[in-house]
Amino acid sequence: MQMAPADLRSQPKSWELRQIYGCFPTGVAAVCAAGARGRPIGTAVTGFTPVSLDPPLVGINVLMTSTTWPRLKAAPRIGISVLSQDHDRAAVLLAAGASDWVTETPHVITAGGAVLIDGATAWLECAVDAQHRAGDHMIVLLRVLSCAGDPSHHPLVVHGNRFHRLREL
Ligand SMILES: Cc1cc2nc3c(=O)[nH]c(=O)nc-3n(C[C@H](O)[C@H](O)[C@H](O)COP(=O)(O)O)c2cc1C
Structure with a gap:
């Protein structure tokens, strides 16, 4: 279906917003x-945004x-791993809240207690800086304490509620 700006809808429903x-x-x-007993805990988010270079902050x-x-927020250090194109199953397990990801997904635990996923395209070891309530979500600012990454390692991409691989034009 070809959409045009004239199709703008006011007061969109949640499912329409999710689609948009x-x-x-x-x-x-x-x-x-x-986590509290040293066992890794985690979740998957598409809501990740680089925010500031100085000071280094991500959201x-x-x-x-x-x-x-x-x-997670009770942990002194939180790991952010930008998942690679081969991490689709890890993403699903993390999102499902299933502890299976811990045994199925190779990872490392830093001295500070951040958990980082092997084979990711980038890693950031962070500490919570601030939290702001925003409707049904929380915007969390994290201070970046250390990081590494390699953009030649292709990321997992989400578009239209599906996983994709990057293709260079
Ligand atoms: C591809 C994908 C992207 C997601 N993005 C977010 C997100 O940006 N923020 C969020 O809170 N949950 C997101 N979720 C859902 C979480 O992974 C998780 O399922 C949800 O927070 C509830 O899990 P919990 O109660 O076990 O923490 C996403 C799930 C998937 C599959």
Whole structure:
């Protein structure tokens, strides 16, 4: 169906907004840390945004209803791994809240307790800087303490609620 700007709808329903937000392609970030008993906990978000270079800050958008976030934010260090194109199963497991990802997804735990996924395209070790409630989500600012990455390693891409691979034009 060909859409035109004249098709603008006011007061969109949640499912329409979800569809429209899904027109903006993103990567997937695994947000993981060692939990209270040292066991890794984590979730997957498309709501990841680089925010500031000086000071180094990134943002994530977290559902207010997330059961994982309250435990993650209690960790002194949080790992962000920008998932690679081969991490589609890891993304699904992380999003499902299934602890299977811990055994199925090779990862490392930093001295500070951030959990980073092997084979990701980028890693950031972060600490929570600020949180702002924004509707049904929380905007969380994270201060970047250390990082590494390689853009030649292709990321997992989400568009229209599906996983894709990057193709250079
Ligand atoms: C591709 C994908 C992207 C997601 N993006 C977000 C996101 O940006 N923010 C968020 O809070 N949850 C996001 N989710 C959902 C979370 O991964 C998770 O399922 C949700 O927060 C509830 O899990 P929990 O209660 O176990 O924490 C996403 C899920 C998938 C599959």
